[in-house]
Amino acid sequence: MPTSTLPVLVLSTCPDEASADAIAQALVGERLAACVTRLPGARSTYRWQGQVEQATEVQLLIKTGAATYPALVERLIELHPYELPEVLVVEPRDHYRPYGLWVNEQTPDR
Template identity: 55%
Template sequence: MPGDTVHLLFTTCPDAESASAIARALVGERLAGCVTRLPAGTSTYRWQGEVTEDSEVQLLVKTTGARLHAAMERIRELHPYELPELVAVAASAGLPAYLDWVASETREES
């Protein structure tokens, strides 16, 4: 879909295995053109009244506006957390050829 805005969707996972499973599913199902995994991050957050720190794997999911909600739903289905981080940011600019590639790779197969 030409002109479809590319989005960067952020989520975190508790371990490499769940991060890999989510990344492979999103790309395999054409919900993301690419998922970059950044290991060994530490998140500090409040959960159920307690301040907590956990090691997590950060996923940077490249998708389009047309596939964003489906990608978010699929992450929710696969994610081991009760409340996964799901934050999307629209790309205001980028290398046109790369943005076109993301759009091409996330196009639904007919």
């Protein structure tokens, strides 16, 4: 779990635009994310239940504050249609300070 005051980036994929949009709207609306960027057309190859699968997905880039991360993950899992959603957190080594301040203002401590 992130421990700094830096903003963090959470990665997750969705099966379609509708679920990606619903998740983005909920996370930003509930102030769990400052911004969610949706990248349609991601092509994933993965092993699932013993089979190699391929899927076209929507990649979510979710920007949040480190203090808000646990609540965001809990809500993302509740909203997500996948049985096993991707939830990866990336902590930056550095960031543009005004942007980091904005992210933290948009995602107050829980």
